Amino acid sequence: MTDSLILTEIIGRVGIIRLNRPKVLNALNQELMHTLVSALQDFDKNPEIGCIVLTGSERAFAAGADVKEMADASPFEMIQMGYIEQWDALAAITKPIIAAVSGWCLGGGCELALACDMIVASESAKFGQPEITLGIMTGAGASQRLARTVGKAVTMEMVLNNRHLSAEEALGYGLVNRLTPVDTFFEEALALAKEIAARAPLALHSQKKAVTLAFDTTLPEGLAAERRLFFLLFSTLDQKEGMQAFLEKRPPSWRGA
Numbered sequence: 337m338t339d340s341l342i343l344t345e346i347i348g349r350v351g352i353i354r355l356n357r358p359k360v361l362n363a364l365n366q367e368l369m370h371t372l373v374s375a376l377q378d379f380d381k382n383p384e385i386g387c388i389v390l391t392g393s394e395r396a397f398a399a400g401a402d403v404k405e406m407a408d409a410s411p412f413e414m415i416q417m418g419y420i421e422q423w424d425a426l427a428a429i430t431k432p433i434i435a436a437v438s439g440w441c442l443g444g445g446c447e448l449a450l451a452c453d454m455i456v457a458s459e460s461a462k463f464g465q466p467e468i469t470l471g472i473m474t475g476a477g478a479s480q481r482l483a484r485t486v487g488k489a490v491t492m493e494m495v496l497n498n499r500h501l502s503a504e505e506a507l508g509y510g511l512v513n514r515l516t517p518v519d520t521f522f523e524e525a526l527a528l529a530k531e532i533a534a535r536a537p538l539a540l541h542s543q544k545k546a547v548t549l550a551f552d553t554t555l556p557e558g559l560a561a562e563r564r565l566f567f568l569l570f571s572t573l574d575q576k577e578g579m580q581a582f583l584e585k586r587p588p589s590w591r592g593a
């Protein structure tokens with residue numbers, strides 16, 4: 337499927353979404369966000385897809401929310417257009433999402449990458465939260481997700497003084513999983529997504545949920561949820577198949593059941 341704001345493609349069991357507003361460095365307007373969330377939900381429902389890659393262009397993953405769209409808005413208009421509500425739907429996607437990031441990854445763009453499960457970055461990637469330079473603050477998760485990822489000190493410098501992180505710094509701080517040359521960042525993300533997409537679907541689903549809970553709840557609640565999900569997987573055919581295949585020294589054949 338192709339439309340003007342995003343491009344989607346399916347390769348094997350990987351669903352790919354490419355942000356497509358190159359003239360404004362993939363600035364995230366509301367229409368793009370709605371289209372993006374709806375494409376993610378479609379991939380999430382599709383049993384033929386095991387993992388999703390979200391990417392932009394070589395020059396920009398996304399340079400933030402669309403400043404032009406927000407400039408004259410009142411608080412009521414921002415709330416009425418559901419400006420950030422749809423980010424909850426994004427966070428509810430159950431399949432693993434890998435952000436393949438090159439170039440500018442700023443403001444809402446950085447928050448979008450942070451809302452994904454992993455980040456593969458090109459050497460040109462630049463991460464930042466420049467909201468303070470516009471007289472506003474982060475609104476779609478950076479104050480929480482960035483702080484939980486790179487820690488308080490670096491987050492404070494980024495959000496209070498527009499410090500940018502180079503790709504190498506982001507790797508050092510644990511914000512990104514892998515650093516690649518610019519020419520290969522997408523292929524590297526796709527290769528990782530293909531490996532993940534080939535794994536047992538219900539185990540992937542439960543595992544993502546359990547790790548996500550580490551950021552959403554207390555340790556005892558998270559541990560209890562992990563234990564429930566762990567035991568539940570013993571009701572699946574894939575658990576029987578995975579263990580039988582190990583014992584028979586053959587590769588498993590997953591059913592997603």
Ligand code: CO8
Pocket residue numbers: 359360361363364365369399400401402403404419420440442443444445447466467470473474475476
């Ligand atoms: N919004 C709208 N237009 C943008 C944006 C943006 N965020 N970023 C770039 N553009 C446009 C520019 O206006 C320019 O358009 P034109 O050619 O018509 O003048 C075009 O993209 C190319 O940009 P530049 O000429 O500026 O390119 P440079 O290479 O010189 O600079 C930068 C690149 C440094 C990325 C620069 O464009 C920039 O600083 N952009 C703004 C970055 C920013 O402030 N982002 C934060 C926005 S606020 C935000 O994200 C709040 C999130 C709230 C929650 C999320 C809800 C979706």
